[in-house]
Amino acid sequence: xxxxxxxxxxxxxxxxxxxxxxxxxxxxxxxxxxxxxxxxxxxxxxxxxxxxxxxxxxxxxxxxxxxxxxxxxxxxxxxxxxxxxxxxxxxxxxxxxxxxxxxxxxxxxxxxxxxxxxxxxxxxxxxxxxxxxxxxxxxxxxxxxxxxxx
Numbered sequence: 001x002x003x004x005x006x007x008x009x010x011x012x013x014x015x016x017x018x019x020x021x022x023x024x025x026x027x028x029x030x031x032x033x034x035x036x037x038x039x040x041x042x043x044x045x046x047x048x049x050x051x052x053x054x055x056x057x058x059x060x061x062x063x064x065x066x067x068x069x070x071x072x073x074x075x076x077x078x079x080x081x082x083x084x085x086x087x088x089x090x091x092x093x094x095x096x097x098x099x100x101x102x103x104x105x106x107x108x109x110x111x112x113x114x115x116x117x118x119x120x121x122x123x124x125x126x127x128x129x130x131x132x133x134x135x136x137x138x139x140x141x142x143x144x145x146x147x148x149x150x
Contacts, residue, residue, distance in 0.1 A: 034084075041086055044079035045070060052081030067091060083112065093145060100138055 038047075045053050056066050067089060070078055076092035090096045 037086065038079075041079040042077050042088065043074045044081070044089075045074075047081035050084060052083045052085070054082070093149065097142070097145070100142065 034049075045056065047053050048055060056070075057063060059066065067080075068091070070080070070089070071091040076095055077088060077090050080087050080089050090099055
């Protein structure tokens with residue numbers, strides 16, 4: 001009976017150790033994958049795990065002011081993390097025009113924060129996926145940019 005009890009306690013300890021080891025291994029894998037991805041993207045503010053850079057919006061400044069400050073610090077193209085999703089922010093109008101001319105930059109991934117920032121009823125060019133709606137919105141925003149710059 002004592003032998004059976006000792007074997008059970010050893011088995012439970014081994015299972016606990018295995019679960020802890022697998023959990024730590026998974027966390028290390030996710031962190032390594034995150035930092036590898038971050039090293040391949042343009043510079044930007046350091047994100048907090050799971051929240052990204054959303055704490056930057058905690059200030060009373062408008063989000064446009066926050067992005068302008070980040071553009072001064074990191075340049076006209078920088079990476080901003082909405083949760084765990086990296087987004088490239090382009091703040092230079094000439095670079096934005098160049099990017100909108102290419103179909104590679106036309107698609108937008110579905111995201112929770114994109115749905116919050118862009119109401120389904122009132123889609124905008126920043127979060128709409130490539131298609132007829134996006135093309136129409138791009139034409140309108142391009143003509144608005146031309147009007148503002150001229």
